[in-house]
Amino acid sequence: FVLVWEELRGANENDTGNSATQRKWREQFLSRLRQVGLLQEAKKRIRFILLSAPWRVLCYYAEEINLKVPLEVKPSHAAVLPLVDLSLPNPLSQNVPNPPLEYYTCQFKSNKLERFLGSGDKETFFKTTQRHQVLYEILARTPYGSVNRGEVGIDRLISEEVFTAAYPLMPDDPVPLKSLVLRQILHGYWSKWSCWRRYQPLGHIREYFGEKIALYFAWIGFYTAWLLPASLIGTLVFLLEHILPLLFWLYAFAGLLFDNWGTVFLSLFMSLWAVTFLEYWRRTSSTLSHRWGCSDFEDIEERPRPEFSAMAPMTTRNPITGAEEPYFPENKRFHRTVTGCMVIIVMVTLLIFSAGTIASISASVLNLIIILTLSRIYTWLAGVLTRWEMHRTQTKYEDMFILKVFIFQFVNFYSTPVYIAFFKGRFVGYPGMYNTLFGLRNEECGAGGCLIDLAQELLVIMVGKQMINNVHEFISPKVQAWWQKNKIRPPQMAGEGTQTMMNVSPWEADYDLLVCEGLFGEYLEMVLQFGFITIFVAACPLAPLFALMNNWVEIRLDAQKYVREYRRPVVERAQDIGIWFHILQFISHIAVISNACLIAFTSSFVPRLYYRYTRDSTLSGFVNFTLATAPLSHNTTCKYRGYRDDNGEYLPEYFHLIAIRLSFVVVFEHVVFFIGRLIDLTVSNIPEEVEIKIKREHYVAKQALAENKTGC
Amino acid sequence: FVLVWEELRGANENDTGNSATQRKWREQFLSRLRQVGLLQEAKKRIRFILLSAPWRVLCYYAEEINLKVPLEVKPSHAAVLPLVDLSLPNPLSQNVPNPPLEYYTCQFKSNKLERFLGSGDKETFFKTTQRHQVLYEILARTPYGSVNRGEVGIDRLISEEVFTAAYPLMPDDPVPLKSLVLRQILHGYWSKWSCWRRYQPLGHIREYFGEKIALYFAWIGFYTAWLLPASLIGTLVFLLEHILPLLFWLYAFAGLLFDNWGTVFLSLFMSLWAVTFLEYWRRTSSTLSHRWGCSDFEDIEERPRPEFSAMAPMTTRNPITGAEEPYFPENKRFHRTVTGCMVIIVMVTLLIFSAGTIASISASVLNLIIILTLSRIYTWLAGVLTRWEMHRTQTKYEDMFILKVFIFQFVNFYSTPVYIAFFKGRFVGYPGMYNTLFGLRNEECGAGGCLIDLAQELLVIMVGKQMINNVHEFISPKVQAWWQKNKIRPPQMAGEGTQTMMNVSPWEADYDLLVCEGLFGEYLEMVLQFGFITIFVAACPLAPLFALMNNWVEIRLDAQKYVREYRRPVVERAQDIGIWFHILQFISHIAVISNACLIAFTSSFVPRLYYRYTRDSTLSGFVNFTLATAPLSHNTTCKYRGYRDDNGEYLPEYFHLIAIRLSFVVVFEHVVFFIGRLIDLTVSNIPEEVEIKIKREHYVAKQALAENKTGC
Known part of the structure; x- marks a missing residue:
């Protein structure tokens, strides 16, 4: 240190x-x-x-x-893939040297020292x-x-x-021999671009960075792997529904075959995908946290945050330890939290009402710039608010901060797409009686329907954001490092004369590196991406593919950042990814509702189906069916989209369609939530194998640490 | 023992x-x-x-x-009710002598004996x-x-x-002096009828019967308390909607005012009530399990069931302890479980298809008898199936058994009401074109609408079942005890001559008592009742009131049974009410959906509303509106319920109504589930106070048991 x-x-x-x-x-x-x-x-x-x-x-x-210290080497969990049975080589695995062994561990007790494994060697125990x-x-x-x-x-x-x-010293000095190897291993087998198709050496990452960071990389790897099937099916649906019809001679055929059924299937698939993904992640997470011996980790007495201690106005007795410590009155904090919530609500409301305007007045690219600028401002504001609320512990502070930023960003990024998907062009009125809001005539969707508008908007926001982020992540550490180096060096040069770079001691080299910023930004980016690919998948079947490509790059970028650009962070233990999991669950619920509504109300799936079954099974005349004649006051015959009669009254078909659409929403939601619930029940949170291992570990620990084997 | x-x-x-x-x-x-x-x-x-x-x-x-043994007396949790602030006497509390003290506990270690509280007295430690x-x-x-x-x-x-x-000995012999008092306390302050309006002395119950049984009584008490507001509002709604209109002069007024809004409110209320109830029970349960020191209780190595050991065909190494023990092949069990599921599915399908017939051919009372008979048969069948599936541990066996019986009983008790609520009278067709099923014309509801039929059916099933059950619970232990006594005594009399009742030793007296049957039956009864009052509350606002009255009796009946009729059961530890909680959650979900559908489709709420806003705000002519004229082939004008024109085609109003009904379902479900989710998030599972206590307990335990305070 x-x-x-x-x-x-x-x-x-x-x-x-x-x-x-x-x-x-x-x-x-x-x-x-x-x-x-x-x-x-x-x-x-x-x-x-x-x-x-x-x-x-x-x-x-x-x-x-x-x-926790090792008691006994665990039988190694050979990842028994189907490939192994077929004796095929697994193209994803690589032989990383020095794989960390797995142990049955238990809490360290110094008077039982001799019972632990490797207690002889004090240097490496x-x-x-x-x-x-x-x-x-x-x-x-x-x-x-x-x-x-x-x-x-x-x-x-x-x-x-x-x-x-x-900061802890980077193991560049040759004393702890094994660690030196460890960092080089991470360098050579993880952060290099050539490893792009390999598993991540999670055991090594955890050895070097600790559980919290290792869990992030495990999560992003898991997520990327799960994106593969999603992007495959997404691309397939996209090809079948949007590219095939373009090839002229297949038009009629494709129209007959698919008729948007592909989108419906994709929405259903992605909704269930999201639920299943979360379930299996929980499973993987518990396996990992057990393998790393932090499954029953719990921070019994977390220390107050330094800023809290510095600013707390009074002290009180800690109810747990009985010691005096800084204190901030509960009711004052409550008032502040409420005020904070009000600010958020105001901001969010402003954002929602401006969403329509933003979406209307600007092209998608401009829109993206506005969103990104706002997102900076909001993150700063959330930080200020959260600090002001004076939370006692770091965990609580982080949770509140994450929650605030997430709400901000959720509304910020998704309100424009939601506006386009569900509101744009819906309250337009009809020729001769346009509805107006604040004196402006409501905007209509383009000729291709709202779904096309939405897809375009999504692509720009999502892909644009990802590209900007990646460039930012690639360049900014280098710039910062350069700047920091300059800031430190010149006075030193002046002060101590010619000091060559050769004899820079390791601790000085480390000091030149950047302070690790924490995982907040990385998680937020991924979570917003998860939202894009699940909530709006019906509009943009290619989204999972873009997400997949982005994450492939992202993993290695992050790895490089952590291995090369940052000072080694203090190891933190963690049991799971914390509040992010709940946020992902929330998104997956929203996604189900959104997909149901997108298909029912925004796509032409229901009208087509209706037309096919009640009028004409070849869909000839369908476009005409969706159009209404403008009221007679106009002289030329003029059609607009809508189910109204010549006087602007709704036709009975309009109500039939509404009924069918609502039934679709009800059926879709119930089916998906029911299946999700079933998956939740059948997939146990902890794999049976791990459960047995945990019990075995308890048993071994009890045997090893038992105080008396002969009675008292 | x-x-x-x-x-x-x-x-x-x-x-x-x-x-x-x-x-x-x-x-x-x-x-x-x-x-x-x-x-x-x-x-x-x-x-x-x-x-x-x-x-x-x-x-x-x-x-x-x-x-777990005590380390330190806990500061007593004075139940700070608002009443105390107002210095009013709490009419529900009673001073039970010898309240058990609360302790900070930790696991017993014999070499730290002197650090525990009361370790001096070996008799009472x-x-x-x-x-x-x-x-x-x-x-x-x-x-x-x-x-x-x-x-x-x-x-x-x-x-x-x-x-x-x-069996453990009942403390009737005067040796363990304190326990003698304990049983008498339970007798005098709990199981007597005169205690009907008092809190249950849960601490004493737990001291005497152990955590598992105490949790049952805590749950039923908690449930009964929560029934109070529900039954109050239910009764109010019932009075306002069904009794007031009967008083003639208020008819128009009441119709204007309420118009079934009361039922909608009640449904909403009960749906949220169920969700909130479960959340708060989870909270209470965790408080209790912490207070009783079994919150981190986990059965690491559960022993195999005796029946399993006796019948297992082979042995294998236990992966946890490494010892040989009986084993039943996993895949064989899987096959059996699948077969078991098939049997259940077949039975349930049979039941569902016969539901309509049962509901049609028989009066409600006969219906009840059939249901009760079937329920006996099913429970027996479930037992046979579960034994045949050869589950290794008692917990697993019980869970599977409970699940099977619950599915059976759920379908058995609820299929008739569901049939009446959602299917009866819906597929009747119209005069001149009646739909038939298996040659029978589908049945229609009575003149008052399906809701009245449903309410009648519910009252008979629910109240009838409760009364029969209570009588059964009251009489059957007495009969069984008499029978068992007769079975044992006469040969003894013959063998050993005149033995008067005076010198019966306590162990003999205990042997005469009944074996405790477990809590399965009690829980099942309550869970089914919970289903009746939540799922069908829209049809029968009085259901919570009946449930409340029943439970008031039930608590004391069960108490008497446990204190007087049963041998003292072996103490079992438990952390919560186990699988029953999940079943209750499932029921509360079903209840939301069911209530939404009942109001939207079965009650006349939506048509009334529609009529009020589109036709006539005084509802005059409403009944006429709901009736359709039979097709002209009939000579006399004949009306039937339906929204069809003279040729039997649906009117546009029919589709308007469908659209409104579906919107109602969508809105209702989303609102309730969203609020439920919010409640779930805001009500933390463990009260903050208890969390602090847990942390304090860990801290105290760590201090007391630390091996080294000076380094090694």
């Missing part, structure tokens, strides 16, 4: 009261750390302090934070990630000032700018 | 090979028990063996089965229920023959009739 602070160059240490306090805090913090027993090495002008924990300290804290966890725990709980005022821990010190950085 | 077997009177012990094996097994079992360290006292001709565990054995096994658990555990795992063939445990011995009974 490295702590960094920059001393003001040539500054008199007493000139500002602020820096004096900072120095006092810094010194107190470091001396306490020495008391705990950590070894420190200080380096250089920009002060780097290398911290490492000796064996005794490691043992003590490992027990304190319930680290705890993995580097575990050492980092222990060190971070110590850093986070060491006080540097008044405990009551929450002056505790490195996070707060960094937010107060006493230290400028604290 | 008492073990009982009856020796054949005057039988030569070697005359049958069967009894010899039994005796051998019995002796081996008892000698092993002696090895484990249990104390035995044998009594009398009908052999009673009293078992008790000494302190050393208790300690060892308490650790083995993770018993373990509660009687915990002693029973330990004893039962020993009895269940002691082998009496070949372990490989699963010849292990008391359950198997009882099913092989080696012993006739094994």
Whole structure:
């Protein structure tokens, strides 16, 4: 672990009261750390302090934070694919060296040390990630000032700018030999473009980055794999319904055969796909979290956020530990949260009402630019609001922030498509009696119907967003890194003369890298994409294909970012992908409703079907059927889309169609939700195999740790 | 604990090979028990063996089965009701003596004995229920023959009739002084009729019967309390809509005011009521299971069922413990399960098709008798099927059995009402062109509309069933007890001469009582009732009231049964009400759909509304509007219910109505499910207060049990 602070160059240490306090805090913090027993090495002008924990300290804290240590090697779970049975080589797998072994683990108890596997070798018994966890725990709980005022821990010190950085060392120095290999493995077998068709080495990723990041990559990999069938069927439907009819001689035939049944099938398929995807992800997630030994991980006493401690107006007794700690009154927070909700509601309402206008006045590309700009503003606003609400713990803060941003972005990205799909051209009125809103005549869809408009809009928003994002992700770290390097180096050059790049110590090289920004942006992007491909799939069958291509690139881009551009993040444990799963579930529900309505109301599926069965089975005259004659006040015969008679009154057919459309919605929703429910019930959340392993693990742990085998 | 077997009177012990094996097994079992360290006292001709565990054995096994023992007294959760704030006396509470204290508990570790509360007094440290658990555990795992063939445990011995009974002693003997009081408390403060308006003393029930039974009583109490508002509103709606119009002078007024809006409101209310009820029950359940220290209870290695061990054709290695044990091939079980499902499907299909016939040919009372008879047959059949499927563990067996019986009973009880609600009178055709099914003309509803028919049918089935059940529950234990007493006593009288009732030992008195039958029947009855009051509430607003009255009686009847008529059951731990919760959730979903359809299609709500807004706001001429003139081939003008023109073709109004009805269904369902979802999200499963307590408990346990406070 490295702590960094920059001393003001040539500054008199007493000139500002602020820096004096900072120095006092810094010194107190470091001396306490020495008391705990950590070894420190200080380096250089920009002060780097290398911290490492000796064996005794490691043992003590490992027990304190319930680290899991191996008891017994698990029988390896050979991924038994059907391919193996056919003795075909699996083209997706690659032999990554040094696969991490799997163990039955249990909580570390220092008095049972000899029962654990590998307890002989003190250098390798705890993995580097575990050492980092222990060190971070110590850093986070060491006080540097008044405990009551929450002056505790490195996070707060960094937010107060006493230290400028604290990060685990990248294993570039040859001491922990195995880790060096690990990073190179990730480099060579994961983040390179040539690995595009391989499985991700999740075990290695988890060893290096910890469970939280590994779960993100597991999720995106899983999602990408599931996109394959979806994009295949999507493309097929697109070809059959939109390309085949263009080939002239097949027109009649294709029209007869498909008649939009393909779209209906696709909608049904994607709705069920989304539900099944989530179920199976839950299954995979629980398998992974068990394999990684964090399935019963639970943060019993989460520390308050540093910003919270700094700004909390009073202290109170923590009901769990009984210690004094900063406190923010519950009812005040409630008021603030309510105010925050009001702001969101106002913003969202504004957005919804402007959606029509935005969609009308601008081309899709311009629309995209507006959306992206707004999305920046909203994210910033959500951050401000959430900070203002003063949530005590980081988890709570993140959840509220994610929720706010998601609501914003959901409305921001989807309101234009929704407007086009369900409102545009519906309240137009008819010639001679157009409806107006704020004096403007309501807009109509293009000649091809609203679905074509929608598809166009979607393609621009979704693909455009993805491309901009990818370019951004590709370029921005490089620019930032360059900028940061420049910011640090020049004064150093000036201060210490000719320092070549050759003798830059590893901790300095690491300091030049970027701070890891967290997974929020990555998840948000994927979740919005998931929304596009499920909610509007009826309009744009190619969406899954574009998503698939994007994710293929995205995985490697993210991998490169994490392996090369970022400082090594502190390992975080996680059991699942958290609130994102609930958001995905919400989207999949919306998708079912949206698909039902799209087919029933926006596509010409129902009118066609109706016409075929009541009028003419070859659909000749169908277009005429959908048109109405304008009222007689106009002199020339003029037709418009609608089911009205010559006076503008609705025809009986209009009501027949409404009834059929509604029945379709009811039937579609009930079928999909019922099947989804069935899938939910039949697919158990934890695979049976894993369940047995968990029980076996408990059994082994009980045997190993039993206190008395002969009675008391 | 008492073990009982009856020796054949005057039988030569070697005359049958069967009894010899039994005796051998019995002796081996008892000698092993002696090895484990249990104390035995044998009594009398009908052999009673009293078992008790000494302190050393208790300690060892308490650790083995993770018993929770108290660490610290919890600050008592004063039920802060609004009443208390107003310093009003709460009429529902009663002062039950000896309220059990609440503790922060943690798993028992014998080497940390001194850190637990009350560890000084060896007589009272373990509660009687915990002693029973330990004893039962020993009895269940002691082998009496070949372990490989699963010849292990008391359950198997009882099913092989080696012993006739094994039960914990009722605390009527004055030794464990506190328990004596406990049973009397339950007698005086719970099972008496005079307690009808009091809270149930759940803490005492749990102390005496264990968590599983206490959770049942907690659930039924909670359910009954929630029935209060439902029945209040139901009765109000009933009065306003059905009684008020009967008073002549209010007719026009009431019609104007309500117009079935009350029913719509009631349906909406009950749908949301059901969802909210389940959410809050989950909350209460988690609170209780935490308070009783079984929230993280999980049965790691459940033993195979005795019947399973006896009949399993082969043995295999248990993947968890690695020991040999009886095994039934997975694929064979799968085949059997599939066959079982087929049988159920066939039965259910038969039932559904006969529903119409049953409803047609018979009066409601006869109908009820048929339903009750069928329900007996089905339960028996489900038992046979489930046994045949050879499930390994008791939990799995029970779940499958419950599921089977529930499906049967669901169809059995609800198919007739559903037929009346949605099918009767719908496919009748019209005069001159009646539709027929199997040559019979389809039946029409009575003059009052199908809703009246439905209400009548429901009242008879629901109330009739409840009354029959209650009488049955009241009388049958008494009859059975009398019969069992007679069966045992007379030969004894003959064998041992004049034995007066005075010197009957407590274990003999207990032996005369009935074996506890489990909670299956009780739960099933309540769940079916829950279905009646939620699914068909639109037809019968009084249903919640009847349910409420029934449950008030039911609670005390069950209480008496458990306190007086049954042998004390072995304590079972449970975390929640298990599969029943999912069944209730399923019912509440069905209820939403059913209510939407009942109002839209069966009641006259939509036609009235339509008529009011399109024709005449005073509803004059409404009845005429709903009638159609029979085709002209009939000579006299003859009207029938329907929206058709004189030739039997549907009028445009018919389609308007269909469209409105379907919109109503769509809107109703989406609103209810959306609100339900919101409730689900906002009501956290565990109250915040309890969450803090859980964390505090973990913290206290960690502090108490920490191995090293100074490093290793």
